[in-house]
Amino acid sequence: MIKLEKVSKTYRTGTFGGKLLPAVVDVSFDVRDGEVVSLIGESGSGKSTIGKMILRLITITSGRILFNDIDISTIKEGDLKNYYHDVQSVFQDPFSSYNPIFKADRIFSIIRQEFFPKVKDSQWNEKVDSSLKAVGLNPDQVLNKFPHQLSGGQLQRFLIARALLLDIKFLVADEIISMLDASTRVDVLNLLAELKSKGLSILFITHDLSLGYYISERAIILYRGCIVEMGDTKKIYFDPIHPYTKMLMASVPRLDKKWEKVEVELKAKQAEITEGCVYYERCKSPRRSTKCNLKRPDLVEVSPGHFASCFL
């Protein structure tokens, strides 16, 4: 479905853009048909940047993103519109995704203007109703209302319904449930699971590890723009290889287990990126050596389908 080949993004920062900030470095992975892949990382790890590059909201510095074997960075106008027919996204904050002066269903009429100008009224209303029902909303209750009259969970499901109107094949879900309450969170997650069973592929971007486990088959752990570990969700969670993944798994607050004494290194977080392993400064492994600081380890396949980038 979607394939990333050595994708990098470097932002220019500083007064005149003189400084370079590598946000994503040589990231390669793919999302297959009907698969949910979690992209997990801390703030600043580049997970949203990857999502935005797939959506063509920002340009790619180097590398290629292929959608059904077509390089998306080269497609133009008409083809681009077709691309958005297949690929849509839902973002973190449902409250700021709407224009408060207009009614919430305006997001549907915009879709109609852009993509379905020839569809008849009755046909269109039917389509809207069915996609609202697909996300578990009652059309009578939610249509014709302003954004402030709807709850966060409803607004978020509205946005998913909007994406469904286009018969999409790939959804970028960027932290879509972090703003929702615990009691409605699971409903949105279950909705994604249901859509997945109908053949939708989802890139699920999150920092919440338990949510990632609940929904996805494969997980990708990012650290400072690099993939440190990637593979089957079960393996990543219960048999992590990379010291960073291990630390991350030990810091997740869980309801069935108290935290063990794992040192969290705070000071070295801001260290400069060097030639060596990105995690070198914070690495607590007793087997850490000078080799780690000199050369960046490649992402190697440790066991079938399970990749990690660590010399140890």
Added chain:
Amino acid sequence: MSLQIKNLVVYYQTLRGYVKALDDVTFSISDGEIMGLAGESGCGKTTLGNSLIRLEPPMKYIKGDVELDNEKLPVWNSSQMNAFRFKKISIIPQYAMNALNPTIKIGKMISELLSSRKFNYKKIKPELERRLDLVELTHDVLNMYPIELSGGMKQRMVLVLSTLLDPSLLIADEITSALDVSTQKAVAEMLVEFRNRKFVKSMIVITHDISILYQIADSILVMYAGKLAEKASTNVIVNTPRHPYTKLLISSLPKVGVRYTEKKLSGIPGNTPLLLDPPAGCRFRDRCPVAFDRCFEEPPFVEIEKDHYIACWKECTEND
């Protein structure tokens, strides 16, 4: 008893009448207790925290008593509360880390804050530096502007600052929610460390994330729509809750090791009631799977076992 609250009622004044954000709240916190305050957004947990220290319009005090270390707190009188703020009771408000003054250096800000409370910065500085070491911040941060610090660093700075005068009660409102898991863990553990070192006698930790509370809190108080639902020790709330709302809330949380294909979790159907005109009786009634006739009456918040308080007719009557 460090903190005792009796029948506290605080409403918000709006043009359309009172919003009953905090209705008849009674509970106490013992010395050295870290109490977690959990609930969905809009359930009144932040209102409870704020009303103990800064009860200002549009919030309106209706009735109730608050006692801290056997001393009555004049929560209804903002100027009289000044004698207690920062010294006896301190708060880390939501988004505190974004509220640091961006135009002056952090050290200067602390010294101004202390002199406004008639304390000498020079005298306190050695203690301040000792505590900065404790939270793994370098002393250089005092010469930095807030923009130079990361979110986790700012949150730790705010923690040190608000506990500098060893208050008896610290209210920490969502201090870990904007942080990464690893930083979150460090900050949460620092809260416990501060309690263990007696910098703070007791704490109210407000968060929507029950799994964090499970790691650090001694007891958890669950609120629903402006009312108390259940208070018990952390283990009891997480493993054997009695209130139907707590049960549903705990069971809807995704856990590591639970997958939708193996065990499908479900949310709580329905929405929280509007607090402008809440339904009489139990406010959870409409969403409750076990509601019955008696729920049209207001359930009292009673102790059903030692240190286990609950407001639910079903559970109380079954006990009789």
